[in-house]
Amino acid sequence: MHLIIHRGAKEIGGSCVELAAGSSRILIDFGLPLVDKDQQPFNSRSIKGQTIPQLKASGILPPIEGLYRGETRQIDAILLSHSHLDHYGLLSYVLPDIPIYMSQGSKELIEISDIFVPTKVGNLNAKVIDLRKALVIGSFKVRPFLVDHSAFDALAYQVEADGKKIFYTGDFRAHGRKRILFDRIIKNPPKNIDCLLMEGSMLGRSETLSHNEEYVQKDFEILLKQTDNIVFLSASSQNIDRLVSAYKACINTGRILVLDVYTAFILDRLRKISKGIPQFNWKNVRVKFMKYHNECLVKAGLKELLFKYAKSKIEMHEINQERKKILMLLRDNSVFDRIIEHIPAVKGAKLIFSMWEEYLKDEFKQKCANYGIEIVHLHTSGHAFPQDLKKFVQALKPKKLVPIHTFFPNDYQQFGKMVEMVPDEQPLII
Ligand SMILES: [Zn+2]
Structure with a gap:
């Protein structure tokens, strides 16, 4: 050979x-x-x-x-x-x-x-x-x-x-x-x-974060308990283990996990392979709609899914009102500022950066610092x-x-x- x-x-x-x-x-x-x-x-x-x-x-x-x-x-x-x-x-x-x-x-x-x-x-x-x-x-x-x-x-x-x-x-x-x-x-x-x-x-x-996925979940829980404001989560929507950690941490701390339509769609499609994957309509899960994701689904001929996920839809005013009870998936992208603008009392919020630390850009660190959002790196490879x-x-x-x-x-x-x-x-x- x-x-x-x-x-x-x-x-x-x-x-x-x-x-x-x-x-x-x-x-x-x-x-x-x-x-x-x-x-x-x-x-x-x-x-x-x-x-x-x-x-x-x-x-x-x-x-x-x-x-x-x-x-x-x-x-x-x-x-x-x-x-x-x-x-x-x-x-x-x-x-x-x-x-x-x-x-x-x-x-x-x-x-x-x-x-x-x-x-x-x-x-x-x-x-x-x-x-x-x-x-x-x-x-x-x-x-x-x-x-x-x-x-x-x-x-x-x-x-x-x-x-x-x-x-x-x-x-x-x-x-x-x-x-x-x-x-x-x-x-x-x-x-x-x-x-x-x-x-x-x-x-x-020289990575120091050498613990396993269950430790990541525990660290999420500690942070969620300690924070008296909204917590954001920057993680890959395709890292299912990490989403499970986020979901379980929410269940154990009484928080609501706010996903986007893209992530809800991923979890929905993988349900046929594993029944244990959290879903948009499970307890403590809500979905925030964003224009770009809606457009992608419509373009792909999957508009009916928007109606399906709408059952768990959450709007910004509710996210703002319930912010102390929310863990929201939010990445370093073009919608970041628009989301934050809806939360006037965002100072003291935290952002869990749950990816390889080299993906964390200085510009994003500065942006979070300006809003008074503390970044905490919780991850395992x-x-x-x-x-x-x-x-x-x-x-x-x-x-x-x-x-x-x-x-x-x-x-x-x-x-x-x-x-x-x-x-x-x-x-x-x-
Ligand atoms: Zn790989």
Whole structure:
């Protein structure tokens, strides 16, 4: 089996791995880069309007024959690990007949993002993977594993061909609400792995917030109890674990969780996968309508959902009146000021910043300071801590361990002598 990391050997984002065996070729993930050649944040707007040859020439699209629109197809399928843009964001360039395998949750979330988020991938030949069965694609036998990650329904893959086995972790962790999935793999690990491609996002980071999701919930509760005003929550609407933490913290402190229509829609669509996901019509949940979200739903032909969510609608005057009892989802975006303007006594309010701290911009900090809103960072990462990565390697005992999805591949030496750094675009025969 041949393996090529097209991107990810020494960076986070733009993940893409190619596997070839016999006459079959598959890809795992096809993501949007997060950094450019100079390690600066990648501007996804900069590629709008560029042609496929231009994007190939600049290295944004990896040099994969028979993958792109207008070419003769040579790629059998693409496996997606999860619904984060750095794992699927370049799919709009691939031949539309290539099947793209993913979990049900990933399919739902990618479709939702296409309605609301500017980076769109369009209609995909999406195939939902049956998690109970192995999948055969040409010479490959693929076995999916559900993993714990900040993206809902994330998958790792074991891929077998030519009598060899690789294991691709995708993004994963052992400290979210589904950490049992990590424990399950550790207790009954796949055997005889010739090559483990393991993410290492947390290596080289000096993050101090190394606790689990339940601690995040507890911290939310403490803060909600201590605050005698409205509390805002800046979190990703697609981080379901975090929304569950927010919901449970509201139940335990008597607060009302105010969502937006986008978030209500996400939770609604994922209900068919997990009944435990909080919903717009549950106790202590209300929905604040915003023009942009309404327009997106109407444009997508889903206007009737606005009537459905209207049953839990909350207006600004009620939010203002009940502010001491509210936890409101609100991010650093164009509606921020308009919302705050409706709350004259906002001084002393708090904003829980519940994302990676590097997303917290100085300008936003200043804005909150001007309003007298205190920012409190309460978060835990979507990625495994180094000690959990170590446990994983020890359980799987791979013959080779190849760093991927990391800015610090050298740090993998701590996991043993089987580490082999494979640069981007350099084939490895397994
Ligand atoms: Zn991810």
